[in-house]
Amino acid sequence: MEYINIALKAIFIDNILLSLFLGMCSFLACSKKIDTAFGLGLAVIFVLTVTAPLNWLINHYLLADGALAWAGLATVDLSFLQFICYIAVIAAMVQLVEMVLDKFFPPLYSALGIFLPLIAVNCAILGTSLQMGTKGYDFLESSVYGLSSGIGWALAIIGMASIRTKIQYSNLPAGLRGLGMTMIITGLMAIGFMAFIGIKL
Amino acid sequence: MSEATASPKAEVFGKKERQMVKDPIWDNNPVTLQVLGICSALAITTSLQPALVMCASLTAVLCGSNVTISILRNFIPNKIRIIVMLSVVSTLVILVDQLLKAYAFDMSKELSVFVGLIITNCIVMGRAEAFAMANKPWPSFLDGLGNSLGYSVILILVATGRELLGNGSLMGFQVIPQAAYEAGYVNMGLMLLPPGAFLLLGIIIWIQRTMSGHFED
Numbered sequence: 385m386e387y388i389n390i391a392l393k394a395i396f397i398d399n400i401l402l403s404l405f406l407g408m409c410s411f412l413a414c415s416k417k418i419d420t421a422f423g424l425g426l427a428v429i430f431v432l433t434v435t436a437p438l439n440w441l442i443n444h445y446l447l448a449d450g451a452l453a454w455a456g457l458a459t460v461d462l463s464f465l466q467f468i469c470y471i472a473v474i475a476a477m478v479q480l481v482e483m484v485l486d487k488f489f490p491p492l493y494s495a496l497g498i499f500l501p502l503i504a505v506n507c508a509i510l511g512t513s514l515q516m517g518t519k520g521y522d523f524l525e526s527s528v529y530g531l532s533s534g535i536g537w538a539l540a541i542i543g544m545a546s547i548r549t550k551i552q553y554s555n556l557p558a559g560l561r562g563l564g565m566t567m568i569i570t571g572l573m574a575i576g577f578m579a580f581i582g583i584k585l
Numbered sequence: 586m587s588e589a590t591a592s593p594k595a596e597v598f599g600k601k602e603r604q605m606v607k608d609p610i611w612d613n614n615p616v617t618l619q620v621l622g623i624c625s626a627l628a629i630t631t632s633l634q635p636a637l638v639m640c641a642s643l644t645a646v647l648c649g650s651n652v653t654i655s656i657l658r659n660f661i662p663n664k665i666r667i668i669v670m671l672s673v674v675s676t677l678v679i680l681v682d683q684l685l686k687a688y689a690f691d692m693s694k695e696l697s698v699f700v701g702l703i704i705t706n707c708i709v710m711g712r713a714e715a716f717a718m719a720n721k722p723w724p725s726f727l728d729g730l731g732n733s734l735g736y737s738v739i740l741i742l743v744a745t746g747r748e749l750l751g752n753g754s755l756m757g758f759q760v761i762p763q764a765a766y767e768a769g770y771v772n773m774g775l776m777l778l779p780p781g782a783f784l785l786l787g788i789i790i791w792i793q794r795t796m797s798g799h800f801e802d
Contacts, residue, residue, distance in 0.1 A: 403779045408623040409707045464683055467701050468675040475668050504667065507624050507705035514698035559794040562801030563620055564787050571783030578780065 388585055390525055391532035396580035399536040400508055402573060404515070407508030411541050412566055421545035424502075425538025429531065431503050432512055435477050436530025439470050439513040440523055470513050478504045508537055543573060597723070605724065606731040615708050615732045616739040617793045622708035627743070627782040629699050633756050636744035638692050639699065640737035642681045644730070646703050647712065649677045651729035654717040661718075670713045675704045708736055739789065746785050751776030 400406040407428070414424045445451055447469060449461040482500045485493040503509060512533045516526045547569055556565055615621045622643075629635045653673050654661070661669045682700045685693035693700065703709065712732055717725040748754060750773045753761035761770065775781045794800060 405624045405627040405779065405782070406702070408627070409621065412620055412623065464679055467679050467682070467704055468672065471671050471675050471704055472668075475671060501667075504671075507702045510705050511624075511698060511702055514701050518697060557791070557795075558800045559791045560787075563617070564790040564794060567783050567787030567790060571780045571787060574778075574780040574783055575775075578778065 385585060387528045390528050394529050394532035395536040396577060399540060399577055400512060400533045401537050401540040402577050406511035407506050407537055410502060410506050415541050415544040415548055418545045418549060421541045425541050427500055427503055428508060428537050429534030431478060431481060431509055432530045432534035435474050435509055436512055436516060437523060437527040439473055440526040442469055442473060443517060470510055474509050475504045602727055605727045609731040609735040610738060612797050614735045614793060616736055617790045618799050621711045622706045622736055624702060627786060629696055630740060630744040630747050630782060631777050632748040633744045635695050636740045639696060640740055642700060643703055643736060644733035645681055646677045647709055647733045648726055648729040650674045650709055650713055651717040651725040652722050654713045655720060655722045655725035658718050670710060674709050678703045708732055742789055743782060743785055747776045747781055
């Protein structure tokens with residue numbers, strides 16, 4: 385039950401895109417077509433599910449204050465290395481995922497294709513890893529949080545892509561076309577998602 | 586991005602150099618026109634003070650990374666350039682983060698994860714990839730300075746709007762007089778919530794694009 389609550393919170397209430405503003409760049413760049421949005425959404429879910437627990441393990445057993453106690457170094461605090469370790473894990477995981485998919489699941493690989501490398505620099509991934517640290521989740525909670533954050537992000541980008549396909553032919557003021565309108569629609573979507581605040585099982 | 590700026594005769598503060606700093610501030614703004622670095626432009630703008638700290642941090646990181654990568658540009662193998670850039674940038678971000686923790690602890694608590702997210706701020710990677718990899722250190726520094734100023738302009742505009750409309754204050758000081766509240770003025774709470782940031786930035790983009798005459802399709 386507790387895990388369902390974390391998942392609901394991450395997908396709807398604390399949606400990483402609509403309330404924490406993570407992953408905006410690729411959200412804006414890749415939300416023109418539903419197909420691309422769907423591919424990128426899947427790739428983000430995938431990478432988040434893998435990196436969130438992995439980064440939790442790294443933080444818990446290597447970096448946090450006193451984490452090296454198992455190696456007899458209880459006074460060592462390496463938490464200042466958090467950023468560089470997380471980003472290295474993410475970049476390496478993305479590379480690894482890309483190679484594994486290429487070898488064993490060629491159809492999925494060609495579907496995700498160019499999006500995988502882009503994800504390494506998507507702030508949604510690093511942001512989720514950093515967030516779960518500040519929230520103090522344990523291993524399972526972090527895994528659930530990673531997966532459901534990804535689902536929330538995918539939901540937002542697919543929704544956005546559908547709206548943008550719809551408004552393609554509307555007659556907007558010239559300065560508002562593209563980015564401006566996308567921002568305002570994102571704002572309206574965020575208001576919509578705020579309706580979920582307070583829902584708890 | 587012409588190679589001419591890297592010619593041996595390049596002046597230190599010639600017309601072209603000044604142009605390089607001035608251009609990204611408004612006419613080729615990184616946030617509203619190049620669509621880079623939007624995440625943090627929104628997250629920490631509920632009030633002006635954290636926004637200013639964020640601007641200073643980004644300026645330090647962007648100038649530093651552009652210069653470092655420009656110095657290293659002939660030694661970085663093309664295939665692994667992304668990871669080299671990421672490590673340069675994350676090292677600089679760690680420095681900034683540790684400095685904030687040491688000298689402005691409250692501020693670093695308030696910015697929380699968003700200092701760390703400078704690493705994946707697309708402005709930093711974008712300028713490193715598009716400019717610093719092909720230019721000498723001095724022009725790269727100017728490019729970094731110009732782009733971070735452009736980012737700061739938007740950040741300050743959004744933060745001013747959100748704090749003024751949402752809280753009636755600027756930098757924590759009450760700006761809207763008590764008399765206005767007594768006459769029925771009400772703070773716009775929506776501005777402090779995430780949607781307010783999206784809407785305000787959308788409107789700023791509209792104004793900025795209309796003024797600079799840059800339109801999409």
